[in-house]
Amino acid sequence: MTKVPMRDALIEAAFALFPDRGYDGTTVDDIVARAGVGRRSFFRYFPTKEDVVFPDHEHSLTEMREFLEAARDDEDPIAKVCDAARMVLGLYADKPAFSVQRYRMTRQVPGLRAYELSVVRRYQQALATYLRARFAGSPQSTLRADVISASVVAAHNHALRSWLRADGDGDVWAAVDEALDLVRSAWHPDGSPAGAAAPEPDDVVVFVARRSTPMWRVVRDVEAALTPAGRAEESGQPADLADRTA
Amino acid sequence: MTKVPMRDALIEAAFALFPDRGYDGTTVDDIVARAGVGRRSFFRYFPTKEDVVFPDHEHSLTEMREFLEAARDDEDPIAKVCDAARMVLGLYADKPAFSVQRYRMTRQVPGLRAYELSVVRRYQQALATYLRARFAGSPQSTLRADVISASVVAAHNHALRSWLRADGDGDVWAAVDEALDLVRSAWHPDGSPAGAAAPEPDDVVVFVARRSTPMWRVVRDVEAALTPAGRAEESGQPADLADRTA
DNA sequence: ACGCGTAGGGAACTGAGTTCCCTACTCTAA
DNA sequence: TTAGAGTAGGGAACTCAGTTCCCTACGCGT
Numbered sequence: 127m128t129k130v131p132m133r134d135a136l137i138e139a140a141f142a143l144f145p146d147r148g149y150d151g152t153t154v155d156d157i158v159a160r161a162g163v164g165r166r167s168f169f170r171y172f173p174t175k176e177d178v179v180f181p182d183h184e185h186s187l188t189e190m191r192e193f194l195e196a197a198r199d200d201e202d203p204i205a206k207v208c209d210a211a212r213m214v215l216g217l218y219a220d221k222p223a224f225s226v227q228r229y230r231m232t233r234q235v236p237g238l239r240a241y242e243l244s245v246v247r248r249y250q251q252a253l254a255t256y257l258r259a260r261f262a263g264s265p266q267s268t269l270r271a272d273v274i275s276a277s278v279v280a281a282h283n284h285a286l287r288s289w290l291r292a293d294g295d296g297d298v299w300a301a302v303d304e305a306l307d308l309v310r311s312a313w314h315p316d317g318s319p320a321g322a323a324a325p326e327p328d329d330v331v332v333f334v335a336r337r338s339t340p341m342w343r344v345v346r347d348v349e350a351a352l353t354p355a356g357r358a359e360e361s362g363q364p365a366d367l368a369d370r371t372a
Numbered sequence: 373m374t375k376v377p378m379r380d381a382l383i384e385a386a387f388a389l390f391p392d393r394g395y396d397g398t399t400v401d402d403i404v405a406r407a408g409v410g411r412r413s414f415f416r417y418f419p420t421k422e423d424v425v426f427p428d429h430e431h432s433l434t435e436m437r438e439f440l441e442a443a444r445d446d447e448d449p450i451a452k453v454c455d456a457a458r459m460v461l462g463l464y465a466d467k468p469a470f471s472v473q474r475y476r477m478t479r480q481v482p483g484l485r486a487y488e489l490s491v492v493r494r495y496q497q498a499l500a501t502y503l504r505a506r507f508a509g510s511p512q513s514t515l516r517a518d519v520i521s522a523s524v525v526a527a528h529n530h531a532l533r534s535w536l537r538a539d540g541d542g543d544v545w546a547a548v549d550e551a552l553d554l555v556r557s558a559w560h561p562d563g564s565p566a567g568a569a570a571p572e573p574d575d576v577v578v579f580v581a582r583r584s585t586p587m588w589r590v591v592r593d594v595e596a597a598l599t600p601a602g603r604a605e606e607s608g609q610p611a612d613l614a615d616r617t618a
Numbered sequence: 619a620c621g622c623g624t625a626g627g628g629a630a631c632t633g634a635g636t637t638c639c640c641t642a643c644t645c646t647a648a
Numbered sequence: 649t650t651a652g653a654g655t656a657g658g659g660a661a662c663t664c665a666g667t668t669c670c671c672t673a674c675g676c677g678t
Contacts, residue, residue: 132657153633164658169635236490243489244482269551272530273523273558280522284515305515312519312558378626399664410627415666 133171176241194256203260207253208306211282222294229290281305422487440502449506453499454552457528468540475536527551
């Protein structure tokens with residue numbers, strides 16, 4: 127009847143004790159006693175006590191690396207690292223209660239904050255490794271790879287953390303999309319500085335309005351132009367590329 | 373003759389032992405024995421063993437905060453955080469041999485890498501705090517503050533680390549300037565971020581959005597872009613357009 | 619001389635992480 | 649069916665970082 131793999135039993139025991147005693151107040155002996163196993167077994171499954179708090183990041187990291195290695199060469203590298211960041215978001219968004227509980231604990235325990243930082247750095251390095259390969263040959267390739275991956279991670283964490291601070295209320299996905307859009311627009315190869323004949327992607331809408339335009343009218347026209355709204359990119363295909371509002 | 377303050381004696385003793393025994397191989401007892409003081413005294417001056425490896429960051433952090441708090445409001449905020457990053461560079465560049473020795477040790481000891489990350493995060497937070505205050509009122513102020521400070525730190529570290537890897541050869545200052553220039557050009561007035569207004573002659577606002585953008589975001593950003601230096605309606609975020617239309 | 623605050627010393631304890639060695643189960647090959 | 653080997657788990661004993669409690673010594677002003 128040792129159905130539950132020991133690893134899961136230890137995680138469950140740990141998180142059953144944390145709310146009462148806190149992280150520091152829960153010793154490894156407490157955890158193994160509750161799980162009904164020997165102390166030695168804990169360190170067989172978790173190299174340190176901190177690892178039991180973030181049980182799935184190791185797996186998530188290898189998933190991210192595989193995802194990036196499987197990328198085709200014709201994919202936009204920046205969009206790809208943004209998607210990779212969204213994968214990590216899923217890890218948190220799938221278990222809001224767990225994520226919020228852990229976030230609160232992490233904020234209070236310096237050791238856990240340090241651990242979290244080291245995990246974040248490994249994600250960031252995975253992104254940077256991918257970008258370095260994709261940028262290879264272009265000027266400042268490693269610098270750009272490092273800075274862009276740092277931007278993506280910062281944007282992701284900004285959205286994730288404000289969602290966690292709000293106890294998991296609100297739409298994380300939308301918040302992360304917005305944050306990543308900012309990053310993408312800052313770094314993307316829109317080398318064309320001022321207007322001119324910029325090759326615009328098909329799903330981009332340009333509005334022009336005078337500053338004196340009443341807000342209600344702008345909103346109405348924007349709505350009209352974006353009618354096939356929503357998050358489905360493949361749906362909104364037709365309509366004019368440039369809609370003008372006097 | 374015990375002129376040397378105990379703190380300095382401990383640092384000196386520690387770094388005298390590290391080359392031979394390594395960080396993990398040097399116990400706190402070894403250090404205090406060499407310094408000729410009691411074990412208890414070590415923890416009076418350094419909260420953890422790791423702190424003795426980075427003895428001056430605490431002081432440097434308060435210097436950076438003071439530097440940023442003393443900034444005038446007419447200074448360019450991004451240039452200011454770049455200068456703040458350059459202050460930290462001085463900490464390393466002033467003692468190349470020491471910095472290189474410590475860098476090599478830090479690479480090999482996971483605990484020291486984690487410590488370094490937590491220090492870096494505190495610098496980054498100092499930058500972000502300053503930028504949040506400077507950006508207050510403009511759209512996405514906290515997001516931009518977080519992402520820009522992450523970019524600055526990443527650029528600084530990129531240049532610093534390649535200099536350290538090269539055993540302190542070459543011109544760090546030039547390398548950091550180049551790296552920071554990249555960041556500044558990405559975030560400063562010219563690259564027009566999607567969802568924000570681009571500079572146009574006269575009184576006209578150009579608004580660019582992807583068709584997949586959620587409606588609530590379009591409305592909010594249009595509002596921010598069109599509101600002429602007053603305050604936006606419900607969100608209470610005054611949107612300053614002056615930067616973008618100059 | 620007195621009291622008093624501060625810098626340092628040191629024993630003893632807790633708890634994480636390691637080392638060494640033990641038991642028990644299971645799967646395979648002779 | 650049994651021998652052997654590989655693997656999952658148990659547990660004592662150790663090291664070392666960090667803490668707690670309490671001690672001594674020195675300076676310093678009144």
